[in-house]
Amino acid sequence: MSAATSPSERRVSARIGAISESATLAVDAKAKALKAAGRPVIGFGAGEPDFPTPGYIVDAAVEACRNPKYHRYTPAGGLPELKAAIAEKTLRDSGYQVDVSQILVTNGGKQAIYEAFAAILDPGDEVIVPAPYWTTYPESIRLAGGVPVEVVADETTGYRVSVEQLEAARTERTKVVLFVSPSNPTGAVYSEADAEAIGRWAVEHDLWVLTDEIYEHLVYGDAKFTSLPAIVPELRDKCIVVNGVAKTYAMTGWRVGWIVGPKDVVKAATNLQSHATSNVSNVSQVAALAAVSGNLDAVAEMRTAFDRRRQTIVRMLNEIDGVLCPEPEGAFYAYPSVKALLGKEIRGRRPATSAELAALILDEAEVAVVPGEAFGTPGYLRLSYALGDDDLVEGVSRLQKLLGEAKA
The missing domain is CATH 3.90.1150.10 (Aspartate Aminotransferase, domain 1)
Structure with missing residues (x-):
């Protein structure tokens, strides 16, 4: 040196x-x-x-600005009413029933991804990352002490990786597999059968899965969104779902995301957030509450x-x-x-x-x-x-x- x-x-x-x-x-x-x-x-x-951002969401935020209740600190893990609404929305949209204790509201999806990895990775743990990947995934893994292991898919498979490719990348240090459908940057969507096969492969090898569902409502043609913990219930104890309001409700600047996962992991991530940022902006949380509670028109x-x-x-x-x-x-x-x-x-x-x-x-x-x-x-x-x-x-x-x- x-x-x-x-x-x-x-x-x-x-x-x-x-x-x-x-x-x-x-x-x-x-x-x-x-x-x-x-x-x-x-x-x-x-x-x-x-x-x-839809007008009814903006109106909710304006009203929150006037409410002294939201001028103060609130729980680091999120407004209780927002967490309850996220639980209802998760059941409505994914068929996945969760408790509010399994939810952490974060400053956008990026914080959710980092905190999820930070909560489960120890130095040297490997995370299988299908590529092409969103730029933030590998950096969040490295920042959390993990090692991203890339598995590349190309246009010949519609940018979808196979169980065989994932298995070839698995080592004794593999702890997590990343699953993203619909995908950024490719727009790839896995069929329910292929998603289930990946979920069952993860269960078989006792792996964690982090699944990013931020684009759940943006699917086209015959494609359908599939939530892994909903179709592979055995996975739920080692599955973390990341989501948020940014893409679905045109709310990128509001910075509200969330984690859904096992209670102990969510508690650990909440502890981290309590020192890193405390609560997400209350006004943004109220706006997110209006978004996830409203219809999808x-x-x-x-x-x-x-x-x-x-x-x-x-x-x-x-x-x-x-x-x-x-x-x-x-x-x-x-x-x-x-x-x-x-x-x-x-x-x-x-x-x-x-x-x-x-x-x-x-x-x-x-x-x-x-x-x-x-x-x-x-x-x-x-x-x-x-x-x-x-x-x-x-x-x-x-x-x-x-x-x-x-x-x-």
Whole structure:
């Protein structure tokens, strides 16, 4: 170790220094900065609905602001009335009956994911992470002391991993398998049979499962959402569900997520949160209460729009020579392969990686996309179609024009 990197002189801890920034948020921030500077950038980067939060949810928050009850500290684990509503919502939407003692309300899904891993991982424990993966998963695992073990799926399987792949990655250090359906970044949705097979494999090998259900209501066509602890009851004592209001109710900025899991794990995670952040903003919690207690009419309207955009973006991307885009069945992302374009000349440049291609696209077409490197699979791009129809068509039209110039 050189003197420049010795522990006594290191200004940032090795643990925190090893964490990279969120690639998706970085792309979104750059796109917004360019737009603020007057450039007509269209951003496909952030996974954020373009719809406003439904009015009845906003009204509940405004009323909460006026109520002195919510001007003070509340229980670190969440408002009791919100936890009760989350339990009812979990039964309604997943067929999974839980007690309020199994619920922790968190500052968004990211805090839920980190606290869940922190509560069950010891240093060196391995977590099987299907790739392509959302950028935050591996970083949360590492921050909690665990070791992410990637299992890669590609477009030939619809970005879904098999039990055989999971088994090949399992070692004596494996403690957790991550399960995400619908998926960010690919939009992949597992069938009930495939999900059940993975759940039963986890039970057979006494593994924990962390399942992220944040996109549960955003499925299209014949695809159906499946909640693992609902269809594999034997898994419930070693299963943690992460969810939140961000995607379903267009509430990304409100920062409310939650954990559902075994009581002892939830208690441990609550203890951690009591020291890290205390309670989630009471106003946001009241807004979340209105969201999960209400009907799903607004959600259905958004889903209809996302479905329309999904079909448009897939069709337009597949019209580009060298681009192959499977049809996503859930969430609001397209994840096309651009491997056939790498190394080709585009306006005097030959991008060798999808990261270089994404940079070229931003420079030449003023379109912001996230390269596959951010999701553990170089050679792909992620485009969120949670933006207005006109911007979507204009943005992909720019891609068609630019990438259509590619030549050997």
